[in-house]
Amino acid sequence: MDKFNDIESFSHGYKQFLSACKTERETAAKAAEMAKAAGFVPLDTVQALHPGDKVFTLYKNKAAALFVIGKKSLKSGMRLLCAHTDAPRLDIRPCPLYEKDGLGMLRTHYYGGIKKYQWTTIPLAIHGVIVKKGGERITVSIGENENEPVLYISDLPKHLSAEQAKKPMGDGINGENLNLVAASLTAEEEQAGLSLQQKLLALLNERYGIDEADLLSAELEIVPAGKARDAGLDGSLIAAYGHDDRSCVYAGLQAILHTDTPEHTAGLLLLDKEEVGNQGATGMKSHLLENLTARLLRLLNEDEPLAREEALEHSQMLSADVVLAMDPNYSQCFAPGNTAHLGHGPAIVKYAGHFGKKDANDANAEFLALLRDVFDEAGIRWQTGEYGIMDLGGGGTMAPLPAQYGMETADCGIPLLSMHAPYELASKADVYEASRAYAAFLASDKDIEQYQ
Template identity: 30%
Template sequence: MSASCSMVDFNAGLLDFLRASPTPFHATQNIAAQLLAAGFIPLQEGELWQLEPGNRYLVTRNDSSIIAFVYGKMPLLETGIRMLGAHTDSPCLKVKPRAELNRRGYFQLGVEVYGGVLLAPWYDRDLSMAGRVSYRDQHDQVVSALVDFETPVAVVPSLAIHLDRDANKARSINAQKDIAPLLLQLPAEDAVMPDFRELLQAELLRKQPQLAVKQVLDYEISLYDTQPPAMIGLGQDFIASARLDNLLSCFIGLQALLEADDQVTSLLICTDHEEVGSASCCGAKGPMLQQFLERLLPDVESRVRVIDRSMMISADNAHGIHPNFMDRHDENHGPLLNRGPVIKVNANQRYATTSETSAFFRLLCEKADVPVQTFVARTDMGCGSTIGPVVASEVGVKTIDVGAPTFGMHSIRELAGASDGWYLYKAVVEFFTYAKPPIALVAGT
């Protein structure tokens, strides 16, 4: 996909990526597959690296986070590093380790709430399951593989309004009792329940019969909505999909990196666990990016100087002004869908944007002929956060938080403008081809 691609082509690729990426594991696998097809060289963290300017590399961690890197031919001290960060995870329901439940002969699964899930939309959806399965093979080695049931296998039925007359006025949802998905009706109330690990093993072997699965030992399985992503609206103005937060940004970064200038050093990092604080070995608060930079630039003096000439765009969706709830926004900072990417600002550092990074991003948008907007939360309301402040504080790189405006964030099905992902992609392509440090950020200014 080139920077001159049409918005239609960009969105078609986005829908395919969203459809094929029901979990962070699948998203990372799909990102890596596109990079490998484009000639990126895979690295293993446990092996010796010999990085050479002019080459392109990728490395994954935990199968759910990835760094992809274009090692530019120009000296790093001249250009710095162009970084774009996003996250691979989304709020969802995750299956518990001992999940099997038999309630009046209905086979259900116990689930945990992952992240800040908007729970009500999970009712009455055609749900499937996907994730990573770790098993013992014929050599008694622990091996992992991805699984995706693909078809609808579960549902969380609503309680009829006749049994909850206040459902439309004061409904509350108990995450322990009210959202266990239903998978099967057993032949009798006292019938033996299926073993969930055996179900996973059977599904693995059905899709991948070449696997030597001796015993499933454990798993990380999420539920997801099987309704595919779609362009919607009378004028096809909107994209409706699960996991737009934040696979939209991952896809934007991926496509822009594939167009990156090989003279300039550019880096894409998509990390897991942002929705729960990023504090993991593969999260933004973990050491993955810092360790990568240390291996790229072992000399501390050189590394600090390069980071001073570098910049990070933290890309994560923004809250578009909802026409039914306009009072939830500051009157001067209500971003509209299809009006361009949003610069996110917060005086209390929930976003890492500064006047310098914001100014440079506005310059990029001007060069790319892209409109730009600003979001600031109401002063009497809190706001979410992103990987931006985390990376800025851990690495010391100048950072801006931006994103495509979205409705229904953290719902099972979110809504974005058809133009905004493409707009942000064009701005990031400009970022990855900018041949010198951002003017306002040159050392000594």
């Protein structure tokens, strides 16, 4: 019963986190807020670092990193977790406004791997920022409060969908159909000569003080409206938008926030753009990890030649990303005996990738043995998983990128049903147990050499 109460308490905080963090900016900002509340200090404000020090950085408002300085030299390697702050969504286009057939519409561009038909006929919210000329920043959130309107993408009624129904499922809705219904006019408004574009712009100007040109320097994201909810008659699951990958973000945050003076420096990287290939200044393909390592070495007075390369090569990382869970409605799509199940803990994934392990990290057996020891000694309930039947598709994670430094890397994440859907399903017990697993890993002093 005590563990049940722990899981429920943990899940309550997680649901609040999910409901508040619908975008990469909101997720990174919340991580920084939680770090500061837990005694972490901004990395930019420190002049030197010592064992036990806790620092964080918020990078370009979309990524964050937290570190707890360990007892051993940074050159002996770090224990790192890496999760991503972004999730599949729709983005408002730079020139979105148009009117057609009596309705005011907003054009969108989908972000990441979505099933387009899943985004029609559900309540949607706008989250994001508008940066005006001169630098004024305006935060936008419409559709989350009960007294606010939501947005909506229409679909053909059943009565007219005979031709649509003949198409393959992936072609039933195309990207150019994902336009938001944003306004309508009454007969009185039409008689007064008001246009839909004028009405929309007047609404935006009244609420946010912006004009149409300001949308050119905006990042406005369309996400499912509403809060994370308990799911299942027993309430053991959580239905929400963004479990991928904010379940691992939250589990990692709770792990590092409760880490005190580990043997090796512990770090949590929360990076953007994973869903579109890890590109850009805030993605894993950037040089952020290298730059942060160099800064830590300088503040530790360890920045001699090749120290950065040595620190990265000797590090160990868990790519904290979600994994597919067995779905009894589609069990023929999952590999028997090699698929994660809800409620059985986080899953270690040796390899992801597509069609014959293409683009996979394929973790080393030695590192997997080390992780088995770490988790078993800490009493963690864990499992293994793959990305389904090998010729049906697959998936990718950040794991291959840090592995390029020579560090030991493996995927370890939370199983989900309906991954990349507007609402995904996760087990409360799995999110809780993943945090325990991540904490055990961050505290580990096991050296890969003893397994080689």
